[in-house]
Amino acid sequence: MRIIDLSSPVDASFWEPDEVVHRVLDAHQAAVHVRDEMKEHFGLELDPEVFPDGAFLTNDYLTLTAHTGTHVDAPAHYGPAEGAHTPRTIDQMPLDWFMRPGMVLDLRDVGTGTAGVAELEREFDRVGRRPRPMDVVLLHTGADRHLGKPEYFTEFTGLDGPATRLLLELGVRVIGTDAFSLDAPFTHIIREFHRTGDKGVLWPAHFAGRREEYCQLERLANLQDLPVSTGFTVSCLPVKIAGAGAGWSRVVALLDE
Known part of the structure; x- marks a missing residue:
């Protein structure tokens, strides 16, 4: 078995909004x-x-925060649920979500801002299939080239609301990214809100988790080292922090030789 490390380190020498x-x-x-x-x-x-x-x-x-380095966001992180259910914390999530077949989608040409349904459909066509229920979908944005620098937090591609909902409708329960966030950069979101007045641009990927329970896998790395777009297993078991909205994870891809 070949093991590919998809994790970024916790490094106190890195530039971080919250000092490590x-x-x-x-x-x-x-x-x-x-x-x-x-x-x-x-x-x-x-x-x-x-x-x-x-x-x-x-x-x-x-x-450090629970969102430093590669980590898994739990539904409790997204805020109050829309409905009667109570959002689960990271220690309450089912472990079988985090050891599943993986699919990597290449969004490196999108640039700073958001990728939508059209970009996902293009990648499904390239890969040759759509994600299957419970697949771990990994978004390769190339953002990890800025790891440790201020640009890591301002220059990357996120998902818009319709793209996030599409993946959830397909049965995906863990969506990963090599960027700081599954949403667009904070700076981009706030500028778009002031430009359009549309509240729908405010953290739509995270807020989608208020309606339908899923986890985000953020701050991955080395997705370019994956030799295939499918046909591998992702292991992203989160650290069991009682009552927390996120937990760190040493994420790896497992490939049969």
Whole structure:
């Protein structure tokens, strides 16, 4: 089996709207830390010098959002549901959504803004079929070339409302993108709203999830490394964060050699 990494890293050196803080506790610092922890919580004495070279086990402390790096958005992220159901959080989602056949659609020629039904239909024709129910559809926009830079958040292709609804009508429950968001950039959305006065341009891909439950898989990478448009499995199991609207994921494509 060939495994292709489709994940972008959590990297504190990247430019992010919400700063990522990564603090490393080295092995010698950790020896002192465990001494203090044992005394405070358990009343036990432990001399750091008992460890080889006075070194214990390193640790990493991170401050970040659940939407940093490659992650899965749960329905709870999209806001209040339209109907009687309560939107599920990431720990409540069925795991079998996240290990499914994949299909990648090439939207690199669309540019900053939104792709619509016409662009999806063009790609279905190129691939030779439409997505099947429960397929994981991945949108290759090329946005990951800006990873770590401010442009990553302002220059990419999202989906408009009709395109999102088409995929949901076909039975897709996980839609992925190598961009920051499945919607168009915030800057593009706000300019379009002021230009048109149309509230339908305000985050239509996310708000579609208020009507019909689905997950977004955002901030992918390396979709150009997929040698085929179909015929592979996507594994995108999210981290189980209780009550959260999203969870990080190490996304990979699995291909039979």
